[in-house]
Amino acid sequence: MIQPASPGQGAHQSRLRELNLATVVRALFAESPLSRAEVAVRTGLTRSTVSRLVDDLIAGGLVAELAPTGTGGRGRPGVPIVPARGTWVGVGLEVNIGHSAVRLIDLAGDVVAEHVVQADHTGSDPHRTLSEVSELARDLLAGTSTTAAVAGVGLALPGLVDTERGELLRAPNLGWGVVPAAQIVSASFGGDRPVRVGNEADFAALTVARLAPGRPSQRSDFLYVSGEVGIGSALVRGSEWVAGRHGWAGEVGHICVDPDGLTCGCGARGCLETVAGQRALHAAAGVESREELLARLAAGDRTAIAAVEAAGHALGLALSGALNLLDISVVVLGGHLGELSAQLMPTLSQELELRVLASPFDPPQVEPLVIDRSPAATGAALAALEGVLRDPASWISVPSVGAGGA
Structure with missing residues (x-):
């Protein structure tokens, strides 16, 4: 006679199912399309278990089946599974x-x-x-x-x-x-x-860090620096951002680059964003917009060039300290810093080469983010x-x- 499962066994089975569902989802979202057989190989779960779990994920609208392609073992067509669209x-x-x-x-x-x-x-x-x-x-x-x-x-x-x-x-x-x-x-x-x-x-x-939900990009370790009116940053390791104990990590914009500099909105003097922030940079260059700044730079305007050189110098000082501290060699620039990366690079690269201790062995790489406002x-x-x-x-x-x- 079959004995009913005890409450403890039921809870254990339920928890095991939750863990296995998460394991299958991670495999399908990290690399798709995959067949059920391929998911079983990547996760170590049995094919029958994977098949039942995938059926649940399809019913819940998390993944979807494509038309069969090729063979999926023993002569049967393989059915590709992908993240669901529009659910x-x-x-x-x-x-x-x-x-x-x-x-x-x-x-x-x-x-x-x-x-x-x-x-x-x-x-x-x-x-x-x-x-x-x-x-x-x-x-x-x-x-x-x-x-x-x-x-x-x-x-x-x-x-x-x-x-x-x-x-x-x-x-x-x-x-x-x-x-x-x-x-x-x-x-x-x-x-x-x-x-x-x-x-x-x-x-x-x-x-x-992501190409799509759950799918890591090729950039797994980097410092992202965001530039708008202020300047923020985020450290990413292993494709996950490092938030710090309270979630406050990444305030590169408030690293001091000039103790006798202008007063920042935070109340301190000489923060990076008082020199390289968009509002500060426009004021120093005597322009009203990014487009006007780029036009002045293209025309060889000395005031605009000097403002960008000062911003590149200040950014180099702040980033050098951050890279030395964090043991990171890739910097991704977003916002107005990404748009101005070509103009910032001469001064910025010079500072990084001079100040980052590991630069002779692992030169810092600075990459602009594809423009997205x-x-x-x-x-x-x-x-x-x-x-x-x-x-x-x-x-x-x-x-x-x-x-x-x-």
């Missing part, structure tokens, strides 16, 4: 000094819809601004033809963020103090989806989706009996 979306929100952005991205990494609004948020009311960008996201969701469900919301902000509590602690360039950002955005979405709040540079760095919105959406990939069992409504064994 679940991550909502990426970004509020920065000069713009707001919303980007909807599905599990395949496709941009379903997006909207960017140019606006000066300096000194704005945080509750009103966050409610407005949330409303923009809801309108975008309502206006698309997709029937995808919202997996989660990511919110990128330019300041010091308590990632555990979802609070913005300080954003000097916005003029915002302690703001319960996750609570405000969650209320706007009805409180039924998780909201992940992070620093804009951290989320932007995720777009460099709101990479943090993309990263915020990816972060929201990766919550699904970490715990796929919670997003599947049709469990498969007996899918826990290996």
Whole structure:
């Protein structure tokens, strides 16, 4: 006679199934398309277990089958499995000094819809601004033809963020103090989806570290430096950003490059962003926009050239210290720093070569990010989706009996 499983055994089987589902999802999202047989080889699970788990993932809208191609062993056609398109979306929100952005991205990494609004948020009311960008996201969701469900919301902000509590602690360039950002955005979405709040540079760095949700890029270890009005940065190791104990790591923009320099928005003197930040750089060059700065540089304007050289020098000082401390040799420049990388490089490279101790053995590499005015919105959406990939069992409504064994 078959004995029923004890409660402890049932809990064990349930937990084993959750772990195995996550293992299969990691394999499918890291490299696709894969057949069930290929997933079994990569994970060490039996083919029958993988088949049942994949069926659950298909039913839950996390993965999808393509048309059979070739043979998948023993003469049977192999059925490629890929991340599902248009079933679940991550909502990426970004509020920065000069713009707001919303980007909807599905599990395949496709941009379903997006909207960017140019606006000066300096000194704005945080509750009103966050409610407005949330409303923009809801309108975008309502206006698309997709029937995808919202997996989660990511919110990128330019300041010091308590990632555990979802609070913005300080954003000097916005003029915002302690703001319960996750609570405000969650209320706007009805409180039924998780909201992940992070620093804009951290989320932007995720777009460099990922080709799509769960799929690492070739850049696995680098320092991302984001340039807008302020300057932020994020350290990425093993394709994951290093947040630090409190989630505050990466404030390169507030490294001192001149103790007697200008007063920064944070209250200190001589921070990097007082020289290389976009607003400071434009003021020093006597221009109003990036386009005007580039035109002046092309025309050989001495004031503009001197301003960029000073910015490259200051950036070199700050990055040299960071690279020496972190043992990182790749720097990715985003925002206006990425756009000006060719003009910054002569002075910046000179400083890095002189000051980075490991440069004779592993010369620092500086790479511009492909121009995207709101990479943090993309990263915020990816972060929201990766919550699904970490715990796929919670997003599947049709469990498969007996899918826990290996």
